[in-house]
Amino acid sequence: MYKWIMAVFCGIAVVIGFGVLFNQISERQNQAVQEEKVVEIPDAPVNAEAAEAIYKQSCLACHGKGLEGQIGPNLQKVGDKLTKQQIYKMIQNGKGGMPSFKSSLKDDEISNLALWLAEKK
Template structure:
């Protein structure tokens, strides 16, 4: 008898977990995808340069002069840090999004660094 009560509890807990999974974090996730908000970071130019060398120059060129991807040498005159952050997080066209491979703070740092290139 006790066994049935226990499995009843277990079943209820599972249902509850599934319901929570689809309600609480689900909505948060959706908001994030629509408009990722850039975390505040203090610009660390050398960290940004290292990251760009590792992740971006294969497409944007070692001097950011362009290649597979467009020239980024004056990207700061056309895009704000927030716009760059959103684009790098989500990706665009054949450019991959980096939100799964880089920390939000790393992307924000690179976005600020690029936005200074005018």
């Protein structure tokens, strides 16, 4: 009788374990789909002066005065490697050692900076 009770408990534990596992997989897939959403950046003309000011304030220390890269990577031809949407997401959310700027910059400032950097080819 003891063996049957243990077998039932083990079976229940396995079923619960699979349920939790599949739930986590589903949540991660949903999260990945949400992260892949395309960022809408307005086709407004770039305000280069404002973008340069933001760059000097927030980016220069890591990416260098001439975008040559120091601690962070070289951005002189970043527009050849990344789309404006990818640049926007990276500025907004950060990546690796790069911090997120979504709490310190407004969306229009991030958009303008992303457009300015996307022109670097």
